[in-house]
Amino acid sequence: MHVREKSLNKITDSDTVSTEEMIAFLEHLDQCDFCLDQMIEEEIQNTCQPAPDYLAEQILNRAAAPDVQAAKAVRTTSRKMQLFYYGLRTATGVIAALFLLFVIQQADFSTFSRVSMPEFDKSAVYTEDSAHPETLSRFSQNISTGLSHSSDKLSDYMRNFSNKILNGGDLK
Incomplete structure (x- = not known):
C-alpha cells in the first residue's frame, strides 16, 4: 500500500508529526520506491524558487573585491x-x-687504506677479581680511547673516500 498524497503533504508540511508516524x-x-519518487518530486516542486535578482550582482561584486582577488x-x-621548487629539487638531484x-668512473678506489678495529688491552676486561675502582677507571678510559x-x-676513511670522488683519485 502506498502513502496517500494527503498523508504525504501532512508529513512534509507539518512539524507536529509524532515520532512513531515519522519512523513508519x-x-x-x-521499502517503496514509488512513494520515495513521489516525495522527491513534491520536495523539488515545493523548493524550486528562483533566486533573488540582486543575488547575482552581489556574487559578482564580491568576486571582484580586492581581498578575494x-x-x-x-x-x-x-x-x-x-x-618551481619541485623542479629545482629534481634538477639538482x-x-x-x-x-x-x-x-x-674515473676514481681509483684500490688505494684506500683498510679500516681496522682497534685492539683493546686484555687487562681492561671487567672480571669479578678486578672489581677495584682503579680497574674500572682504566676500563672506562680504554673504552673511550x-x-x-x-x-x-672512520673519519680518515670518509675523508679518503670523498677526496677520491671529488678529485678523481689524485689525492690520498
Missing part, C-alpha cells in the same frame, strides 16, 4: 612557487647523479 513513514519510503593571486603564486656517475680511535679511523 521513513520505513515505508525505504588578492587571495586568488596568493594561491596561484603559491602553486607556481611549489612547482639529476645534476648530482650525473656528476657522481662521471666522477666515480677505543671509541675515539675508531671514530678517527
Whole structure:
C-alpha cells in the first residue's frame, strides 16, 4: 500500500508529526520506491524558487573585491612557487647523479687504506677479581680511547673516500 498524497503533504508540511508516524513513514519510503519518487518530486516542486535578482550582482561584486582577488593571486603564486621548487629539487638531484656517475668512473678506489678495529688491552676486561675502582677507571678510559680511535679511523676513511670522488683519485 502506498502513502496517500494527503498523508504525504501532512508529513512534509507539518512539524507536529509524532515520532512513531515519522519512523513508519521513513520505513515505508525505504521499502517503496514509488512513494520515495513521489516525495522527491513534491520536495523539488515545493523548493524550486528562483533566486533573488540582486543575488547575482552581489556574487559578482564580491568576486571582484580586492581581498578575494588578492587571495586568488596568493594561491596561484603559491602553486607556481611549489612547482618551481619541485623542479629545482629534481634538477639538482639529476645534476648530482650525473656528476657522481662521471666522477666515480674515473676514481681509483684500490688505494684506500683498510679500516681496522682497534685492539683493546686484555687487562681492561671487567672480571669479578678486578672489581677495584682503579680497574674500572682504566676500563672506562680504554673504552673511550677505543671509541675515539675508531671514530678517527672512520673519519680518515670518509675523508679518503670523498677526496677520491671529488678529485678523481689524485689525492690520498
